[in-house]
Amino acid sequence: MASVEKDTKLASRLLRWWRKSGRKYPWRKERDPYKVLIAELMLQRTRADQVLAVYPSFLHRFPTVQALAEASPEEVRNFFNRLGLLWRSENVKRLGEVLEKDFGGQVPDAREKLLSLPGVGEYVADAVLASLHGRDVVAIDANVCRIVQRIFKLKARGEARRDPKLKQMVQKVVPKGKAREFNWAMIDLGALVCTPKNPKCPICPLNKMCKHAARK
Secondary structure, eight states, X not given: OHHHHHHHHHHHHHHHHHHHHOOOOGGGTOOOHHHHHHHHHHTTTSOHHHHHTTHHHHHHHOOSHHHHHHSOHHHHHHHHHTTSOXXXXXXXXXXXXXXXXXXXXXXXXXXXXXXXXXXXXXXXXXXXXXXXXXXXXXXXXXXXXXXXXXXXXXXXXXXXXXXXXXXXXXXXXXXXXXXXHHHHHHHHHHHHTSOSSSOOGGGOTTGGGOHHHHTO
């Protein structure tokens, strides 16, 4: 019972902090699956502020799956060149073609089908499912793993985001019906407060229940 209460309190404190201090980005207001998927692909290993400088103009040029499918590889590459990691441009171009050819221009809402798309891994698939379809899943990346490891003083076995115990712990604290906001809150906490180096523990909304903060 105490564990359940702690998990509930953790989520409540995190969401309360996020509603006051969370960052505002255009893709968080989107309900178009194509536009959300493009944002998630751009955000891979890229700072959100960098994506913000490219995302609106990309969608202005390629507002639909069909427009992306019909674009030249060079056109798509020009946008991703501004983000770095040019290999993503090839995946995004192929993504448009696959969606147009095999899915009638629609982004699927089944996890297995999402994972079959070019460039879409577990994190992107789960982020899309939580953001658009209300699934109670946590999109687990390095930031989320770091936060959970610090709070519960966990050591991952192998790659943290693939550790079953850690994944189970993360999934246990996501509040029902609020996975979308919870995911965004974890992202923002990791970017603004619980940073890889020199975390700002004194201002963290979770510091009273965090074992890492307690050692300071």
